[in-house]
Amino acid sequence: MQTKHFLAPASMILAFSCTNSQNAGETEITTWQNDKSAAISLTFDDGSPNQFSQALPILNKLSIPATFYIITGDVAGSEYHGKFIGRPVGDIIKGTADTLTNKDNFFERASAIPFLGYKGTLAYQTDAGSLYEQEKLDEAYHLIDSGYKKVRNGELKPADSPDERNKHLTWHAVKEYAAQGHEFGSHTITHPRLSVLTEPNLLYELEKSKEEILKQLGESHTFSAECPYGTEDERVMSYAYKIYPALRNRMPEKYLGELNRSEKTQPGSLNKEYVQWQRGATTKTPLSLMKSWVDTVAAHKNDWLVLVFHGVDGVGWEALPHEMLQEYFAYIKQHDDNVWIATFADVTKYMRERMHATVKGKETGNKIMVDLTHSLDKSMYNIPLTLRTYIPTDWKEVQIKQGDKTKTVSSGTNHKGTFVLYLLEPNKGTAELSDGKR
Numbered sequence: 174m175q176t177k178h179f180l181a182p183a184s185m186i187l188a189f190s191c192t193n194s195q196n197a198g199e200t201e202i203t204t205w206q207n208d209k210s211a212a213i214s215l216t217f218d219d220g221s222p223n224q225f226s227q228a229l230p231i232l233n234k235l236s237i238p239a240t241f242y243i244i245t246g247d248v249a250g251s252e253y254h255g256k257f258i259g260r261p262v263g264d265i266i267k268g269t270a271d272t273l274t275n276k277d278n279f280f281e282r283a284s285a286i287p288f289l290g291y292k293g294t295l296a297y298q299t300d301a302g303s304l305y306e307q308e309k310l311d312e313a314y315h316l317i318d319s320g321y322k323k324v325r326n327g328e329l330k331p332a333d334s335p336d337e338r339n340k341h342l343t344w345h346a347v348k349e350y351a352a353q354g355h356e357f358g359s360h361t362i363t364h365p366r367l368s369v370l371t372e373p374n375l376l377y378e379l380e381k382s383k384e385e386i387l388k389q390l391g392e393s394h395t396f397s398a399e400c401p402y403g404t405e406d407e408r409v410m411s412y413a414y415k416i417y418p419a420l421r422n423r424m425p426e427k428y429l430g431e432l433n434r435s436e437k438t439q440p441g442s443l444n445k446e447y448v449q450w451q452r453g454a455t456t457k458t459p460l461s462l463m464k465s466w467v468d469t470v471a472a473h474k475n476d477w478l479v480l481v482f483h484g485v486d487g488v489g490w491e492a493l494p495h496e497m498l499q500e501y502f503a504y505i506k507q508h509d510d511n512v513w514i515a516t517f518a519d520v521t522k523y524m525r526e527r528m529h530a531t532v533k534g535k536e537t538g539n540k541i542m543v544d545l546t547h548s549l550d551k552s553m554y555n556i557p558l559t560l561r562t563y564i565p566t567d568w569k570e571v572q573i574k575q576g577d578k579t580k581t582v583s584s585g586t587n588h589k590g591t592f593v594l595y596l597l598e599p600n601k602g603t604a605e606l607s608d609g610k611r
């Protein structure tokens with residue numbers, strides 16, 4: 174009899190614990206949206222024509238959103254074009270006859286050289302900028318001197334006047350692509366070497382390109398940008414971060430490890446909450462290697478693969494054939510159930526929202542109340558986060574109500590118990606979870 178007395182309450186406890194798990198209400202934000210293992214962003218630089226005529230239709234067919242960093246001065250109908258802001262260029266040219274280039278006049282001369290009115294002078298800025306960023310200052314100064322010497326000696330042909338008719342990309346088309354779900358971001362007005370520009374010229378390239386995109390496409394396309402040549406120059410980064418919230422060049426957060434395009438380290442070796450792994454596919458990159466990048470990030474939990482593409486079908490830098498892109502994009506899409514394919518802006522927003530969020534879940538009566546808030550600018554950081562909330566074990570279907578929105582999702586189980594995974598918009602009020610069958 175005693176044994177029976179013992180058994181009855183014990184089985185009652187068992188029955189009770191079956192329907193009310195210890196951790197009901199416990200809620201976490203998953204590392205990536207929809208609890209995927211990794212994130213992938215496809216980014217395209219320079220806005221070359223075949224990106225839109227060849228690559229974009231493939232992306233659309235596969236429903237893959239991508240990010241395009243465009244040179245806004247190259248889009249037909251743009252208000253802002255390349256120019257030099259400073260002293261009359263004639264005075265600068267004259268000065269080069271008397272004084273060699275040095276640290277005090279280098280930025281002015283490098284900023285002005287594409288705008289002297291002669292053919293082929295842009296290359297002096299581009300190459301001097303490259304030398305400058307490699308800390309080969311004397312070589313950079315000499316190169317600028319040699320360019321100005323050619324100008325003074327009349328060795329260069331006059332430049333053609335700019336021709337709007339040769340511009341393949343229009344704002345009308347860009348708007349259409351943006352409406353298809355793609356992100357557009359600034360790649361400056363003229364694609365200069367920003368590191369060797371004077372402050373007014375540097376700011377012009379960054380600010381007016383942003384203004385152009387804002388006017389044409391709205392605020393969601395002025396979130397991320399890429400400064401040309403993948404520069405990580407400190408001075409450029411400090412100016413650019415005052416203008417754009419996110420840069421593909423480099424990100425400021427301490428919780429994000431970064432492996433840029435030239436980095437040999439594998440992403441699994443960094444001990445960070447998130448790791449951004451940039452890979453640039455060039456004409457020498459075998460497709461098998463490109464595919465292995467996807468496999469690598471899918472095998473970890475915290476990796477964000479950022480792919481960088483340039484030319485397509487012979488047009489643009491390191492152009493890849495569209496047949497190869499077709500196969501690669503399809504391969505990425507095959508991993509859709511395991512990797513989150515999203516624009517550079519959306520992945521950045523998700524990480525930042527999650528890292529600045531507070532989530533609280535509480536079981537009250539037969540409901541679970543969940544509050545999700547974050548401390549960031551609510552108009553900019555507006556993408557839903559994925560929550561995992563543990564629920565009583567007998568809830569098979571769960572109704573989730575937030576404001577006047579209601580949805581029903583099915584439960585799942587892991588080693589910790591029964592849970593439900595769902596997207597929730599931060600700062601939009603308490604969500605109410607209840608047994609969908611009741």
Ligand SMILES: [Zn+2]
Nearest residue numbers: 218219401402
């Ligand atoms: Zn570029």
